Amino acid sequence: MSVIENLIRIGMVSSVDVKKHTVRVVFEDKDNLVSGDLPVIVPYSTKAKAYRLPEVSESALCVFLGNGIQNGFCLGSYYTDEDVPPVSNKDQVGTWFEDGSYVFYDQASGSLHVKAAGNVRIEGDLTVTGSITSESLKTKSIATDSITRAGEAL
Structure with missing residues (x-):
C-alpha cells in the first residue's frame, strides 16, 4: 500500500x-x-510551446514513477481556501x-479582455475590422507612414 500512497503526492514548491x-x-x-527536480507538465512543448511555472510556496500535485520521489512530474497547482480562483464565472x-493585469476570453459575450498594469507591446502588422x-x-497625434480605410490608402 505504501508504494501506491507515494505515487500521487501533494506538497509545496x-x-x-x-x-x-x-x-x-x-x-x-513526510518529515x-x-x-x-520534477518537470512541470505543460499543454504543449514541440512546435507551439507553453511556459508557466508554479511559484515557491505554491501547492503542487505530483505524480511519481514508483521508484521514489526523485523520478516524476509536477502536474501543477490547485486552488485552496487561501488561494482562491480570480473569478467565479x-x-x-x-x-x-x-x-492586476489579465487576459481572458468571455465565451458568453464573445469578448476578449486585456488589461495591463504597464505598457502593451504589439510586434507586427495590426489590422482592425x-x-x-x-x-x-x-x-x-499619431505618426504613421500610411493609413488605409476599407483597403484603400488615404
Whole structure:
C-alpha cells in the first residue's frame, strides 16, 4: 500500500529552475522530504510551446514513477481556501496576474479582455475590422507612414 500512497503526492514548491522548467517539492507529511527536480507538465512543448511555472510556496500535485520521489512530474497547482480562483464565472477563460493585469476570453459575450498594469507591446502588422472606441485617449497625434480605410490608402 505504501508504494501506491507515494505515487500521487501533494506538497509545496520549494524551488524553481526556470531554465529546465522544473520544480522541487517539499512534502511536510513526510518529515519535509524534498523531491528531485520534477518537470512541470505543460499543454504543449514541440512546435507551439507553453511556459508557466508554479511559484515557491505554491501547492503542487505530483505524480511519481514508483521508484521514489526523485523520478516524476509536477502536474501543477490547485486552488485552496487561501488561494482562491480570480473569478467565479465558467464562461471566462484566461490568466490573471498579481499586479492586476489579465487576459481572458468571455465565451458568453464573445469578448476578449486585456488589461495591463504597464505598457502593451504589439510586434507586427495590426489590422482592425470594426470600430475603435477610446474611453480616454491621451495621445493627441499619431505618426504613421500610411493609413488605409476599407483597403484603400488615404
